[in-house]
Amino acid sequence: MADLNVDLCGLALRNPVLPAAGPPGRDGKALLACAAGGAGALVAKTISVRAADVPTPSMAEIPHGLLNCELWSELPPEQWLEREYALAKSAGLPLIVSLGYSAADIAALAPRVRPFADALELSTHYIGENPQPMMDAIRAAKDAVAVPVFVKLSPLGREISRAAELAAKAGANGIAAINSFGPCLGIDVETGQPLLGSADGHGWLSGPALKPLALRCVLDVSRAVGLPVLGVGGISRGSDAIAMFMAGATAVQVCTAAILRGPTVFGKIATEIGAWLDAHGYQSVADIRGLTLRCLRERPAHRVAVPPVVEEAACTACGLCELSCPYDAIHVQGGIARVDMFRCAGCGLCVTRCRPGALRWL
Numbered sequence: 132m133a134d135l136n137v138d139l140c141g142l143a144l145r146n147p148v149l150p151a152a153g154p155p156g157r158d159g160k161a162l163l164a165c166a167a168g169g170a171g172a173l174v175a176k177t178i179s180v181r182a183a184d185v186p187t188p189s190m191a192e193i194p195h196g197l198l199n200c201e202l203w204s205e206l207p208p209e210q211w212l213e214r215e216y217a218l219a220k221s222a223g224l225p226l227i228v229s230l231g232y233s234a235a236d237i238a239a240l241a242p243r244v245r246p247f248a249d250a251l252e253l254s255t256h257y258i259g260e261n262p263q264p265m266m267d268a269i270r271a272a273k274d275a276v277a278v279p280v281f282v283k284l285s286p287l288g289r290e291i292s293r294a295a296e297l298a299a300k301a302g303a304n305g306i307a308a309i310n311s312f313g314p315c316l317g318i319d320v321e322t323g324q325p326l327l328g329s330a331d332g333h334g335w336l337s338g339p340a341l342k343p344l345a346l347r348c349v350l351d352v353s354r355a356v357g358l359p360v361l362g363v364g365g366i367s368r369g370s371d372a373i374a375m376f377m378a379g380a381t382a383v384q385v386c387t388a389a390i391l392r393g394p395t396v397f398g399k400i401a402t403e404i405g406a407w408l409d410a411h412g413y414q415s416v417a418d419i420r421g422l423t424l425r426c427l428r429e430r431p432a433h434r435v436a437v438p439p440v441v442e443e444a445a446c447t448a449c450g451l452c453e454l455s456c457p458y459d460a461i462h463v464q465g466g467i468a469r470v471d472m473f474r475c476a477g478c479g480l481c482v483t484r485c486r487p488g489a490l491r492w493l
């Protein structure tokens with residue numbers, strides 16, 4: 132069985148699947164449920180110097196994701212300090228305490244959470260695109276605590292690698308990427324009302340729809356800085372986490388899947404990671420970390436368009452490839468999909484749509 136233990140800046144994780152800051156870690160009791168559900172370590176909901184006043188409704192499931200207009204914890208920091216962190220610590224797992232937002236906020240909070248925090252995670256969600264407040268917040272955290280300080284980046288622009296470089300320069304020990312994306316809007320077409328209760332109806336997108344953006348960000352950050360990266364965004368199963376490790380992540384965080392499927396999702400994803408590693412002959416997560424970065428380095432600048440090949444034994448003649456080929460280059464004939472080499476542009480759509488996996492690249 133593959134070894135799922137991971138070292139994250141000196142934190143010993145029993146597996147690399149953590150809750151992401153949010154409802155899964157909304158209080159001490161919920162964090163204990165994450166631990167019982169198999170999480171490798173715990174991440175508490177972001178707190179700030181005052182309790183958040185969250186508009187309702189604050190969450191809506193949409194196809195392939197979730198919209199939310201939550202802010203940070205609705206519990207006052209005093210309650211976390213008096214009760215919730217200690218309860219979470221009783222699980223015996225490393226506890227990452229999430230704090231927001233300004234340097235002044237962090238300077239006020241970090242010394243107070245020090246007795247409970249095995250690491251800090253700083254949210255940059257509400258401090259805009261100017262990197263200076265982020266750097267000031269990191270320095271304030273580093274001045275206050277000796278534990279690792281992770282910075283969680285939001286996918287606001289294309290320059291996430293630059294933000295990661297500046298976070299590293301300010302002393303961050305790791306990067307969590309990414310927070311939810313937006314602002315977005317959902318509408319109930321029966322009433323015309325926005326799905327969420329924020330003043331403008333705006334909310335933030337998370338869940339499977341976010342995964343390609345999160346993967347790109349994790350890869351860019353991993354390429355830009357030599358710090359451990361916590362991959363977050365759209366992870367619901369082991370193969371999603373595997374992709375994050377290949378993009379360079381050391382561990383992953385899960386929020387939406389835990390909201391929708393409950394806290395046992397952490398253990399399930401960890402088990403799926405182990406099974407995948409075993410089935411592919413790897414000993415540990417470290418064996419696949421950064422694999423995609425290496426593939427990209429070795430990739431020729433121009434790839435020649437080649438048609439895919441059909442595994443005749445696997446083809447079920449379902450016709451999905453024929454239906455969606457933009458080049459009219461694939462047809463089911465005599466119970467088998469056949470590719471017209473002269474028409475095929477090598478776009479690859481059919482390879483990704485073929486459910487039985489009968490179409491593949493040579």
Ligand SMILES: Cc1cc2nc3c(=O)[nH]c(=O)nc-3n(C[C@H](O)[C@H](O)[C@H](O)COP(=O)(O)O)c2cc1C
Pocket residue numbers: 151152153154176177190197199201202203204229254283309310311336337338339341363364365366384385386387388
């Ligand atoms: C309802 C909700 C509340 C969240 N609250 C926080 C938070 O307090 N702090 C934070 O850093 N991220 C917060 N997030 C963002 C998540 O931690 C995570 O970055 C994002 O949802 C992407 O991961 P996912 O696709 O697994 O949900 C929240 C997300 C959701 C859906």
